[in-house]
Amino acid sequence: MEQNRFLTLLKQALLTFTVSLVLFGPISGLVLDGFSFRNELTRAVLLAAIVTAGRIALSLVGMTAFGRSIAGKAAGNGSGVTVMTGREKSPVLILALIFVAGLALPFFADKYFLGIAILALIYCLLGLGLNIVVGLAGLLDLGFVAFYAVGAYLLALGAQYLGLGFWSALVIAPFLAGLCGMVLAFPVLKMHGDYLAIVTLGFGEIIRLVLNNWLEFTGGPNGAPVPTPTFFGLEFTRTAKQGGVPLHDYFGIAYSADYKFWFIYTVLFLVVCLVVYAVERLRVMPLGRMWEALREDEIACRSLGVNHVFTKLTAFMLGASTGGLAGVFFAVHQGFVNPTSFTFFESALILAIVVLGGLGSTVGVIAAALVLTILPELLRDFAEYRVLIFGVLMVVMMIWKPRGLVRIQRPAFFPSTAVKDSDTAPLAASPEAAR
Amino acid sequence: MTAPLLDVRDVTMRFGGIVANRNVSFCVERGGVTALIGPNGAGKTTMFNCITGFYRASEGQILLNGREGPQDIGALMTKPITGGSHLVTRAGIARTFQNIRLFKEMSVVENLLVAQHLVTANNLVSGIFRTPAFRRAEREAIDRAYHWLGEMNLVEDANRLAGELPYGRQRRLEIARAMCTGPKLICLDEPAAGLNPSETRELSEVIQRLCSEHGQTVLVIEHDMGLVMRISNHVVVLDHGEVISDGTPEHVANDPAVIAAYLGVSEEEVEA
Ligand SMILES: Nc1ncnc2c1ncn2[C@@H]1O[C@H](COP(=O)(O)OP(=O)(O)OP(=O)(O)O)[C@@H](O)[C@H]1O
C-alpha cells in the first residue's frame, strides 16, 4: 500500500518534470542573442524542478484528510443551478448599502482609484451586455468589442462632425449600437454556435480595420479627440470651451480636474444600477425566459411557438446597446479614442468576465468584472505576468468551478391565493380567450 | 357533419432517395384520441414532424380546420420572413418529443411560463416597470401553469429544476407544457416510452382526462398496444411509410395486414 503510493507519486513527479522541461526548455532555456542564441538549460531545469516540487507538495496535501475535505468542498458546490425557495430574505438592505457606498465613493477615493473604479464599472456594463447574449441567449459572440467601439466613436466623431455632446451620445448610442447589432445579426442568426462565433469575430475585426484605415473620417490610428462632458451647460474644464460656464466659476470654488471624474463616475454608477435592475427584471420577464429557453433547447422553443429568430435578435440588440453605452463612457473618460482600444483581446477579456462570473449570473458578472479590472492594477509590479496569471486563473476556474464563480439561482413562483381557495379551472382564461 | 380537425391528404415525405412517408392520408376527429402505430422506422415521427411544421412535406397537404377555417400547415411554414414552425404552434398544434426536450436548467414553472409567451405581456417597458397589466398577465400565466401541474399531478415539483425530475414526471411535464400553449390538437410522440407499468397507467388516465374533461383532441404515437387499445378511438397503422390500416381499435387489431406487419409476434406471445 505505502509502496504503491510512493510509486504513483514518483510516476507523477517524473511526468510533471518531463512535461515542464519540454515546455520550459525552448521558452526559457534558449535565449536569443542577436542572430544566434545562448544555451541556458540550467534555468529550464530549475524551473521544471520547482514545478515538480509544487506538484508533489499538492499531491502530499491531497493525501491528508484536510486536503481531501478541501477538494471535496471545492468540487461539491460547483454543480450549477438551484431554484430558490421563495423564503429567502429580501436583499434590499444590502443593495441599499451598496448603492449608498457606491455613490459615496468619490468622497473617499483619490483620483487614481476613481479612475480604476470607472474602468471597472465600464467593464461591468460590457459584461452585463455580453451576458445577455452569451449567458442568457447562449449565442457565442466573439466580436462584442465592435459595439463598444461604435459607442465610443459615436461620441468622438459625433462631436467632431455633428456637434453631439455627451448626453445626446448617451441617448443615441444604445440605439445605434442596437441597430448595428441587428444589421449584423439578421443574416447570421440562423447559424448555430461555431459559425456565429466566427462571423461575429469577423465583424469585430472589420469595425476595427475600418476605424484604423478610414483616415479622413475617423482619424485612423491617430484616433479622435473626445470633448469633455457637460452638465446642464456647466463645463468641467478650466475655461469654457463648449459655450457654457465652467463649473468652478459657477459655484465659486477652486478648479480641480477631479470634478470631471466625479461626474463621470456618478453618472456611470447610476447607469450601471439601472442596467443591473433591467437585467434582473429581464430574468423574470417573458422575454428573458424565452432567451434562456432558447439557450436550453431551440427545437423545443419552436414547438412552443417561440419565434426563435426574432427572440435571438432582441438578445443581440439589447446586448449591443449595453455595449454601446459602455463605449460612450469609455470615450468620455479617456478624452480620446483610437482603434487600439478595440482589439480582439478586449472581446476575449469581456468574454472571460462573463464565463468567470458564471454564464447568466448578474452578481457573478459584476464580481468578475471588478476582479478582472482591479486585480491587474494591484498587480502592477507583475505587469509582465498579467496574462500568465490570467491564464492560470482561468484553468483553475475551469477545473474547480466550471459553472462560474456564482451559482445561478432561479426564481420561485407560487400561485395566487385565488386559485388555492376556489378550485375553478382557469381554463376560461385559456390563451384563445385572452387573444 | 363537421370537418375533421386535422386532415392529412396524400402526404409524401422524401429525404433524398429515402421515402419516409408515401401517400399518407388520414383524419383526426375532434375530441377523440387518434393513435398512430407501426413498427420502428415506419415513418411515424416523420409524419409528426410534417404535421407540427418541423418538416415541409414533399407532396400533399395537411389541413388544420381551426376556428379561422382550414389552414394549410405547409403554407404557414413557407411564409416569407415570418414563416416557420412556430406559426404552426400558434395555429393550434402542440407536440411533445420522442426524446424529452425540456428546458432542463429552468424550473418546472418556468418551463410552463415559456409555453405561454403568447398571452403574457412581452413588452420590454411594461416588464421593467411592472405595470399592472404586466403583473396581471404574469399572475394569470402562473395560475394557469399551476392548473396544468395539478392536472398532471406535478404540483409538489413546481419549484424544482426540470432536469432533476424523474423520467416519468418529465414526460408528464412535457405534456403539461404543450397544453399550456392552449392547443386545439396535441401530438404526443411515444409518451409511454421508458415508463414503468404504474406510470403508464397514470399516463393513460391523464390522457383520457384530457379528452373527457377538456375536450382535447389527441394524436398519439405509441408502441404499447395495451395503452393504445385502452385510450384510442381511432387507430392508423403505418408500415414502410404507407397506411396499411385505418379504423377503430377492434378493426385494426383484427386486420390481417396489421397482424402480419406489426402485431403478429406479440399476439402470439400473449396466446403462448
Ligand atoms: N432527417 C432525416 N433524414 C433522412 N432520413 C430520415 C430522417 N428522418 C427520418 N428518416 C428516415 O425515415 C424513416 C422513418 O423514420 P421515423 O423516425 O419517422 O420512424 P418512426 O416510425 O418514428 O420509428 P420509431 O418507432 O423507431 O420512432 C427511417 O428510415 C429514417 O431513417
Ligand SMILES: [Mg+2]
Ligand atoms: Mg419515432
